[in-house]
Amino acid sequence: MPETILIVDDEPAILTTLSGILSDEGYEVQSASSGLEVIPMVQNTPPALVLLDIWMPEPDGIETLQRLKTFLPNLIVIMMSGHGSIETAVKAIKLGAYDYIEKPLSLEKVVLMVKHAFNEFHLREENRTLKKLVAKKYEMVGASRAILHLKEQIRMAAPSHSRVLISGENGTGKELVARTIHAESPRRNAPFLEVNCAAIPENLIESELFGYEKGAFTGAAQRKKGQFELASGGTLFLDEIGDMSLVTQAKVLRALQEQAFMRVGGHERVHVDVRVLAASNKDLPSEIKAGRFRDDLYYRLNVIPLNAPPLRERVDDIPLLISYFIKQVAEEQGIRAKRFTSEAFEYLKHYAWPGNVRELKNVAERLLIMAPTPIITSHDIPDFIRDATPPTYTPTSSVDKTKPLKEARSAFERAHILAELTENAWNIPQTAEALQIERTHLYRKMKVLNIKAPTEDPS
Ligand SMILES: Nc1ncnc2c1ncn2[C@@H]1O[C@H](COP(=O)(O)OP(=O)(O)OP(=O)(O)O)[C@@H](O)[C@H]1O
Numbered sequence: 221m222p223e224t225i226l227i228v229d230d231e232p233a234i235l236t237t238l239s240g241i242l243s244d245e246g247y248e249v250q251s252a253s254s255g256l257e258v259i260p261m262v263q264n265t266p267p268a269l270v271l272l273d274i275w276m277p278e279p280d281g282i283e284t285l286q287r288l289k290t291f292l293p294n295l296i297v298i299m300m301s302g303h304g305s306i307e308t309a310v311k312a313i314k315l316g317a318y319d320y321i322e323k324p325l326s327l328e329k330v331v332l333m334v335k336h337a338f339n340e341f342h343l344r345e346e347n348r349t350l351k352k353l354v355a356k357k358y359e360m361v362g363a364s365r366a367i368l369h370l371k372e373q374i375r376m377a378a379p380s381h382s383r384v385l386i387s388g389e390n391g392t393g394k395e396l397v398a399r400t401i402h403a404e405s406p407r408r409n410a411p412f413l414e415v416n417c418a419a420i421p422e423n424l425i426e427s428e429l430f431g432y433e434k435g436a437f438t439g440a441a442q443r444k445k446g447q448f449e450l451a452s453g454g455t456l457f458l459d460e461i462g463d464m465s466l467v468t469q470a471k472v473l474r475a476l477q478e479q480a481f482m483r484v485g486g487h488e489r490v491h492v493d494v495r496v497l498a499a500s501n502k503d504l505p506s507e508i509k510a511g512r513f514r515d516d517l518y519y520r521l522n523v524i525p526l527n528a529p530p531l532r533e534r535v536d537d538i539p540l541l542i543s544y545f546i547k548q549v550a551e552e553q554g555i556r557a558k559r560f561t562s563e564a565f566e567y568l569k570h571y572a573w574p575g576n577v578r579e580l581k582n583v584a585e586r587l588l589i590m591a592p593t594p595i596i597t598s599h600d601i602p603d604f605i606r607d608a609t610p611p612t613y614t615p616t617s618s619v620d621k622t623k624p625l626k627e628a629r630s631a632f633e634r635a636h637i638l639a640e641l642t643e644n645a646w647n648i649p650q651t652a653e654a655l656q657i658e659r660t661h662l663y664r665k666m667k668v669l670n671i672k673a674p675t676e677d678p679s
């Protein structure tokens with residue numbers, strides 16, 4: 221499919237000439253004679269590249285560029301500027317334009333630049349896809365004592381063939397634990413298959429696990445292998461095992477005892493070599509007491525018990541996880557990572573995260589995409605997090621009655637200035653104005669009170 225180029229210029233002659241030459245080069249060309257037409261046009265069919273005139277009646281090229289970039293951040297935009305407007309062209313580059321070309325246009329140059337831009341664009345795309353693939357290499361992030369302990373247990377359990385039962389609340393990383401065990405085991409090059417016992421209807425789970433023979437039931441036109449058979453040589457992860465019915469539990473138990481099973485409707489025993497890992501967010505011992513889970517199956521599965529600890533018990537990992545997910549999502553989506561003000565960060569550190577790592581990952585992604593500025597302030601933090609977590613420092617909470625007056629005053633000043641800086645997203649002139657002091661005075665205060673702007677890495 222040819223690539224689409226949109227040309228935007230208020231001079232009809234330029235539109236005609238450029239359209240002609242670029243069509244000859246094999247591109248699909250669209251044109252617009254004003255900035256106003258652009259947005260609805262690109263919303264319908266987004267072009268791959270835009271040639272955009274700077275000097276046009278309102279909205280001019282710069283404004284149009286800004287609008288384009290807000291919803292198509294990866295779009296290649298080449299600005300066309302008249303003589304003497306280099307400064308504007310430089311501004312355009314800062315706003316995300318790919319390059320600029322001066323008028324009067326050399327058609328050769330235009331064609332060359334367009335080709336260059338596409339080459340670079342494809343390289344960037346490729347790079348992004350590769351990064352995505354690499355990122356898929358399930359990494360377990362964390363440096364807290366709890367996670368280090370878990371990693372150590374995984375390291376010991378992985379090389380064996382023993383069954384592992386992983387417990388833990390929702391979103392704590394049970395599946396990640398299972399995948400890590402497989403990846404660190406001698407079975408790593410064989411399949412890792414997952415069966416979510418809670419998601420498969422009762423009447424289908426048996427054939428899902430063990431497969432069926434041709435004619436086993438209406439609709440069984442072919443023999444079909446089940447997950448136990450497909451995972452042969454590898455690992456089968458039985459997720460949400462606590463949701464498996466007692467009938468299915470009995471069949472799974474037999475398969476584990478005998479390392480063999482029969483397909484639904486079959487009479488022949490199928491032998492397999494599969495390592496079974498299981499996970500549940502239910503407390504299985506209480507399920508056993510309640511008569512909903514077989515104790516003999518529990519003992520079969522629970523050879524090595526591992527627990528994925530809730531996030532609130534490893535608060536130290538929160539900053540690491542946030543940085544990790546911000547970076548990961550930014551790379552995946554080809555956008556710039558964002559920083560946090562310390563106050564915004566405090567909220568995230570003190571929230572209880574009932575949905576654990578999954579919830580944190582979603583919040584990080586949402587903040588990165590939805591926060592309007594490159595620095596995430598406490599205003600961007602969702603209400604349910606702000607309401608649940610009073611930040612630890614506020615101007616008043618830092619008042620310590622045991623301190624000598626001078627120290628207490630510094631502590632108060634520091635907290636107050638910090639709060640004001642945070643409110644103003646670390647914009648110095650704005651903060652100075654809010655505090656009604658000179659900018660230089662603010663800088664001096666920040667130095668004396670050791671206040672530093674947040675860095676790229678929120679930890
Ligand atoms: N320590 C970690 N480092 C990096 N990513 C993590 C970590 N723990 C969990 N995740 C990520 O968080 C998300 C949720 O993890 P996972 O699906 O493994 O949790 P789970 O315990 O199986 O959840 P559920 O009970 O809801 O099935 C996944 O995207 C996973 O990759």
Ligand SMILES: [Mg+2]
Pocket residue numbers: 394395459
């Ligand atoms: Mg899971």
